[in-house]
Amino acid sequence: MTVASQGPRPLLLGLLLCVLNPSVSHAEKLLIIPVDGSHWLSMVGVIQQLQKRGHEMVVIAPEASIQIKEASFFSLKRYPVPFQREELQDSFAELGFQTFKNDSFLQHVIKTYKKVQKDSAMILSGCSHLLHNKEFMASLVESNFDAVLADPFLPCGPIVAEYLALPSVYFLTALPCSLDSKATQSPKPPSYVPRAMLSVSDHMTFLHRVENMLLALLENFMCNVVYSPYATLASEVLQRDVTLQDLLSSASVWLLKSDFVKDYPRPIMPNMVFIGGINCLHTKPISQEFEAYVNASGEHGIVVFSLGSMVSEIPEKKAMEIADALGRIPQTVLWRYTGSPPSNLAKNTKLVKWLPQNDLLGHPKTRAFITHSGSHGIYEGICNGVPMVMLPLFGDQMDNAKRMETRGAGVTLNVLEMTSDDLANALNTVINDKSYKENIMRLSRLHKDRPIEPLDLAVFWVEFVMRHKGAPHLRPAAHDLTWYQYHSLDVIGFLLAIVLGAAFIAFKCCAFGCRKCFGKKGSVKKAHKSKSH
Amino acid sequence: MTVASQGPRPLLLGLLLCVLNPSVSHAEKLLIIPVDGSHWLSMVGVIQQLQKRGHEMVVIAPEASIQIKEASFFSLKRYPVPFQREELQDSFAELGFQTFKNDSFLQHVIKTYKKVQKDSAMILSGCSHLLHNKEFMASLVESNFDAVLADPFLPCGPIVAEYLALPSVYFLTALPCSLDSKATQSPKPPSYVPRAMLSVSDHMTFLHRVENMLLALLENFMCNVVYSPYATLASEVLQRDVTLQDLLSSASVWLLKSDFVKDYPRPIMPNMVFIGGINCLHTKPISQEFEAYVNASGEHGIVVFSLGSMVSEIPEKKAMEIADALGRIPQTVLWRYTGSPPSNLAKNTKLVKWLPQNDLLGHPKTRAFITHSGSHGIYEGICNGVPMVMLPLFGDQMDNAKRMETRGAGVTLNVLEMTSDDLANALNTVINDKSYKENIMRLSRLHKDRPIEPLDLAVFWVEFVMRHKGAPHLRPAAHDLTWYQYHSLDVIGFLLAIVLGAAFIAFKCCAFGCRKCFGKKGSVKKAHKSKSH
Structure with missing residues (x-):
């Protein structure tokens, strides 16, 4: 201490x-x-x-x-x-469904653009x-x-x-x-401040920096639709x-x-x-229902699994893959899931319609957190020092996952491409490789140590x-400057004009001087030469 | 409230x-x-x-x-x-003396450079x-x-x-x-972040921005000597x-x-x-000696005057000018001064070898503060809400004075050029024009309102x-990047090379295409023409 x-x-x-x-x-x-x-x-x-x-x-x-x-x-x-409220609800639900569709990149971009256009028109x-x-x-x-x-x-x-x-x-x-x-x-140098969605760390390779620069240029137009x-x-x-x-x-x-x-x-x-x-900030004691699950988990403890408030069910095939993986770990898994239970659900996996996420993460028997890596969930993981398996779905979730991954506090999986093995391995890794717990605890200590x-x-x-x-x-x-004033382009132009102007005048003076000095001599010589011939 | x-x-x-x-x-x-x-x-x-x-x-x-x-x-x-300690003391004292010499700008620069060179060699x-x-x-x-x-x-x-x-x-x-x-x-855009010694506000004219840019370029070399x-x-x-x-x-x-x-x-x-x-942070009650001065000041209250820990005496002529001005205001002036008293010192002016500056400024009867505008003094003025007459001498003092002046909390005078009238007028202005007190009180409230x-x-x-x-x-x-990486110059060069390369290839292809399409026709036409002739 x-x-x-x-x-x-x-x-x-x-x-x-x-x-x-x-x-x-x-x-x-x-x-x-x-x-x-x-x-x-x-x-x-x-x-x-x-x-x-x-x-x-x-x-x-x-x-x-x-x-x-x-x-x-x-x-x-x-x-x-x-x-109507229902339209809004459908729109939220659709976001979840769309994430799990195996569309090509182009299809995904077009669908996302259309959805964003439609939703934002409604909100507007x-x-x-x-x-x-x-x-x-x-x-x-x-x-x-x-x-x-x-x-x-x-x-x-x-x-x-x-x-x-x-x-x-x-x-x-x-x-x-x-x-x-x-x-x-607030300046955001593209050389070390990664743009959203790029999912890279602040230590970028040359090609990442090129991508980041292109994104920095593109983002001036990308949000116009909304x-x-x-x-x-x-x-x-x-x-x-x-x-x-x-x-x-x-x-x-x-x-x-x-x-x-x-x-x-x-x-x-x-x-x-x-x-x-x-x-x-604060975790409360968990209810009797959840306390019973946690107590029954024995020495292996529990894993908390939620894909956030917006995604509470997923396609059956993916749910079965996940259920298979969860069945292979010794921990009890509490999975927030509102869809129909996958047929292969193992005994160690409990489906619940809702769970007190922050309170459960604060329980000393919690070993890992499977999360969509929304920023709230990530902070709950950090606060409570729980290593994470991250299945980012959309928005800033990929970036959040990357941040935790580069700090050695979790493992990221692509929810569409991952197999049961991948998920089971990732869970075993973050639970059994002590470095993950050590790293998230270090982050937790840093995060919670603040003057207010x-x-x-x-x-x-x-x-x-x-x-x-x-x-x-x-x-x-800076708010009172135009963009070219902010970047001092007018000042640079003015100074360049002075330097170039001075150089030009100096050059002209020299040239004139030379002509005066050597020009005459030259013609005298010539005249002299022609006379002597 | x-x-x-x-x-x-x-x-x-x-x-x-x-x-x-x-x-x-x-x-x-x-x-x-x-x-x-x-x-x-x-x-x-x-x-x-x-x-x-x-x-x-x-x-x-x-x-x-x-x-x-x-x-x-x-x-x-x-x-x-x-x-030795004495060498250090002499060096400090010399800084004060030098400030009051009526040197030309060039003389001043040369003397300052030599002094900085000598002092920093000693400290080094x-x-x-x-x-x-x-x-x-x-x-x-x-x-x-x-x-x-x-x-x-x-x-x-x-x-x-x-x-x-x-x-x-x-x-x-x-x-x-x-x-x-x-x-x-930390980025410092020269368009709105004034460089030290320029004594301008953050809202600069075009010419100030030019000066600031030149200073920003020069400052890369200016401090090398130290x-x-x-x-x-x-x-x-x-x-x-x-x-x-x-x-x-x-x-x-x-x-x-x-x-x-x-x-x-x-x-x-x-x-x-x-x-x-x-x-x-804290003001303490003042000692009996100072309490007596303050109580004797009557309804007009007091003015606190100090040129900081490094300048405790000034040339006689300047001291007399100042004494003359101080004698013309109804307030009692407490002047920290270790030199021999000016012969024209008025009754309302008390010379002291030392004064509890912050505690005096915190007294409700203090009406104004004559300061060299060192950053400590400025903060004591702000904390206690006392309008200032500022006589900046060297270092960051000109900038501090400018900052307070642009906020309407004080008046700046050039200590070398000012007359008795200027000082008396400045004092009367900050004491009697209510806006100065209002402005410094507003700054004081903002400054003291903090979460910790x-x-x-x-x-x-x-x-x-x-x-x-x-x-x-x-x-x-950013610490792990070279200067050209930080400014993305390598990335910009790479992208420019691609764009120019692509443009060059496109141009060559077009030119080649045109030659193929129109070149033959042209030559056919020509051949045709020459035949028909």
Whole structure:
């Protein structure tokens, strides 16, 4: 034990902070504009804590939502949208199904593009309905909020914040196509900051760097299908020309569910606050049902298996392959699965409709975690120090898996191509090769050793923005430059012009001087020569 | 009052932290390698706090030091150096005298260069003596330290840390010539991050941007006279080729006495921790002597005047000009001055050999602060919300003054050119124009509103590095790239070669195709034509 390896110290401080400031007399009013799905789940803790500290929390959400539901610690205002909850549910489910189709690369790209186009048109229509709902928007204006807490993954929140002329705090993991870096003016050198989806580490080969550079160039256009309609909508509603970057760059503070135990160190900006692991702060004792499973597992312990909130069933053939592999390990496997049980399910494998993932991972008998490597799951694995077998499906999951793999904390498998043997071997490796446990424990210690808990940090910065009506002192002057000014192209051009101009004049002067000095002599000589002939 | 404008909250937490962890059983051992002068003064608080938390603190310093003295909370090991304390004192004093000489710009540059050359040769000789002192270095090796806390302003500490193969934490305000940015791989776009000594804001005109770009190019060479001998010394001692950047980039964490209330927001790196204001955390009640001055000042209150620890007397003519101006304001002026009193000193002006600057600035009757705008003084002004009249003398003082001026918190005067009227007017302006007080109070509120006190943060990160034997997870991969790889020049060259190659082949193919298609026809036509003639 070293002097101050006081894991619980910040926690204790956090608790003391609550005791000392249980609620305060002059409450402030926060408007929360979340994004549905797993994005919402990690935001709930912050809202609850802010309400405990005496602030008034108002959440606005479409009438058709999946995860966003009423709770005692905020008031929920729903606005009508031109789609149904079922359409949204189908869209989520389809994402899971599509992942398991053995399409060719081209087919996959075309299908994904079409799906993204369709889904984002649906979500955009919801945003447009909100912004054009005069009565609803007027009620927001009248509510006199102090600030907005928004998830900018879908930039409806940022438009509402601009419309209400309120300072905003963004809450997110990251934005696709480096939109977050552009909006914060945070440099992202393609030589060592891998772009999303490339699934490489920060130590790239030459060819990876070439790929990364091409991706960095392409990402300027890749997200247009989803994001540019929001710029058009914002320009219409705000009655001035607004680019997506203008819109997103108005955030006072960016709360990023990331840290440098999971992600690679890179340049950041002073208004970026890292709250990675906010979702796995506390584990609770598990229920009797799960305790019974764990106790029955004997010395071998358990393996937790979930593909996240969006994928709860998979094609039968794949399910049988997986069931076969799970049957071959001595551990008890708790598998979150809502489909019909595979016929070859072994005795050691228990299917459950839902499982308390973070609490189970925190149990000392948990030996491994089979995960789709969504960022929440990865942080729960890190927090609890559980080695992982990662089956990334879509989005940032491939990158998350790569990050854990390069740190020796897990093994990644391609869920489509893997065989039963691959999965069984991977599980045996992460459970029996001690290096995996050692590496994830090292990451866990680093991750949890911080001067202030991520939840307290998030609450602090939301309150900071409410107290000071924004954080303009953290806004870099880069926002006020054009792209060519930012890169000093005008200055470089000017200096080059001076250097070339000076060189040209010097050359002309020399040439003139030479002509004067040697030219005459030459002609004299010539004249002399011709005379002498 | 807003919900959570709890200025004292972090302070309270800091105190609780001390109470909860007064000392710990398994102490760690820290080697501290400071830089003499004002640099040392702000480090003392961190050392004291670390000792309180149970760690063993060993400070090494040259036998000839000015500010570094014995104290109960660390053990001081002195090493012999080939210069005397008096030489060092003369050198410091000369810096002050030189500032007040009315030299031409060229004279000033030449004198400064010569002085820097002479002083840095002296300091370097001290470092060389330390590193070649086999007995002393062996005693350091045997001491089995856990980490090094060093001020890298003079990079002797970083060499010792490398020699002992120990993780290090740097403690500094900034390094000249952007050496800190280079060593941390933190981008510093010249379009909006002003270089040292330019004294411009982050919103630059085109010509300022040109100047800044030229300075950014020049700074690659400007500091060579001071710093390159350390690279040579390090290469010799470590018996491998070491550049200054290699040496400095080995730091695990950079504790920077800066924040974005004083400095302009710019890209930063994850291992840069901002502890600006660490020197002005607590004000104590002032002594009876000073209390008497303050009480006698009546409704007009007092003005605090100090040109810092290095300049305590100035030429008589300038002193008389200043005394004249001070006599014209209704406030009582407390002037830290060790020279002979100016003959025209007014009754309201009290000369003192020393003053408790931070405590006086914290007194509610303090109306203004006349300062040389060293970074400690500036932070004391910000902490205590006192508008400033700034008389910058050298180093980063011009930049500090500019930063406060652009924020409307003070007025800058050129100490050589200013008249009595200028100083009297400036004082009247910052005292009577309410905007100055409002602006400095706004800065003060922003500066003091932080989730954790800078002292606790500094202590946390030193302990973090001791606990984890460094912080390699915060080290960007950029350190492992050459400069052309970092800027992707090889990748750009490769892609350009492909594009140009493809264009060349396409052009050749077209040309060949055209010749085949039209060339024959042309010749057929020609042949046909010539036949018909």
